[in-house]
Amino acid sequence: MQVFTALSFLLFSRENVDVAIVEAGLGGARDATNVIRNSELAAAVITTVGKEHLAALGGSLQSIAVAKSGIIKEGRPVVIGGPFSTDIEQIIRDRAFLTQSPVISACDTAIRSITRCIGRDYAKPxxxxxxxxKISGDMPLSVELHDVKLQLLGDHQRQNAVTASCTALCLRELGWNVSNASIRAGLEKTQLPGRSQFLTQDEASVLGLDGASTILIDGAHTEASAKALSDVIKTVEPEGPVALIVGMASDKEHLAFAAQILSGRRPDVVLLTETGIAGGTARSMPASSLRDIWTGAALGHGIECADIGAIAGDEAPNVNIDHLTPTAGTDKPAPMLIGCGAAPFSCDLMKAASRLLRRADGGGAARGGLICVTGSMHMVAAVLQQLEQ
Incomplete structure (x- = not known):
């Protein structure tokens, strides 16, 4: 990793870049990217403090906060995203106090951000x-941006947009020429492949899908990102049928991930698979193990499951229709269908999910529902690679 970091900095130097946005790798304080001196740093940004890499960074959120605050440099401003718990924010602010760094909080009470509505542009939400x-304090900042159309969905992405706006305004306060129009354009044009990414109908057709279903790919693989994904699903598909295709690496929080997803919109279909990592599936969690975890998580949420077994290729198994529809005259929902891909993940599993959703909806073509591929960036990469071919 150090070699790649050094090569990146060498490339930045040779290309004479005006601005480099450098993301720290593991933690911050001891990361290879932290060789940047305070004279070379415009601002440091700490977005969130989560549980990923917990063991490698000291075993607690507090130790992770200490590691991340290591990117704060002497006299240089720091933008903090959040929201953070009081003790975590205090750790960051204590470090900023020691380095005499101005602090700009994206959770400042002088900031108001709301989502007015969800719209669609060429079928993409x-x-x-x-x-x-209008922030006073260490560094006064102000801006008014109305009807900003963010392509990234969810409350967490709106908070990210606030954090990015604070950073841009911080640079403006430092003498950079950053207009309000530029901030708006940056927010509206930002796309993040593999994060709340909705495929167009043309892209869906490339994958062999008929366009009846909305296709969402998201590399969520932590408990926090699962909650964010759950919120997005609830927003864009509040009532229609939902299918999840999940593959995860073996070292992730599988139960916490499943429980967080199932606490939101209950999926109608869950298909577990194995994601290819570094050309193989040795580091992937077996699909059968994921099925057991998801079944247990579903029972914990009072969700009845119907095991549909293994799925070969794009063929939906012959499940009795009686198990797909709720009993007439009752409020009891149909059981959640759960099955395993018989082979490592391929886009054929998305076709099987589409067929299962259609059957679960009584065979109607009007409501194709939503199909979400998630659990790993490797899952997302497999879909994007298929699109490129």
Whole structure:
């Protein structure tokens, strides 16, 4: 990793870049990217403090906060995203105090951000937001942005947009020429492949899908990102049928991930598979193990499951229709269908999910529902690679 970091900095130097946005790798304080000196740093940004890499960074959220605050440099401003718990934010602020660094909080009470509505542009959803801030304190910042169309969905992405706006305004305060129009354009044009990414109908057709279903790919693989994904699903598909295709690496929090997803919109179909990592599946969690975990998580949420067994290729198994529809005259929902891909993940499993959703919806073509591929960036990469071919 150190070699790649050094090569990146060498490339930045040779290309004479005006601005480099450098993401720290594992933690921050001891990461290879942290060789940047304070004279070379415009601002440091700490977005969130989560549980990923917990063991490698000291075993607690507090130790992770200490590691991340190591990117704060002497006299250089730091933008903190959040929201953070009081003790975590205090760790970051204590470090900033020691380095005499101005602190700009994206959770400042002088900031107001709301999502007005969810719209669609060429069938792809966006959230229309207002971001208004008038911050006093270490570094006074103000801006009013109305009806900002964010292509990235969810409350967490709106908070990310606020954090990015704070950073841009911080640079403006430092003498950079950053207009309000530029901030708006940056927010509206930002796309993040593999994060809340909705495929177009043309892209779905490349994968052999008929376009009846909305296709969402998201590399969520932690408990926090599962909650964010669950919120997005609830927003864009509040009532229609939902299918999840999940493959995960073996070292992730599988139960916490499943429990968080199932606490939101209950999926109608869950298909577990094995994701290819570094050309093989040795580091992938076996699909059968994921099925057992998801079945247990579903029972914990009072969700009845119907095991549909293994799925070969794009063929949906012959499940009795009686198990797919709720009993007439009762409020009891149909059982959640759960099955395993018989081979490592391929886009054929998305076709099987589409067929299962259609059968679960009584065979109607009007409501194709939503199919979400998630659990790993490797899962997302497999879909994007298929699109490129």
């Amino acid at each position: 966006y959230q229309s937001c207002d971001i208004v801030m």
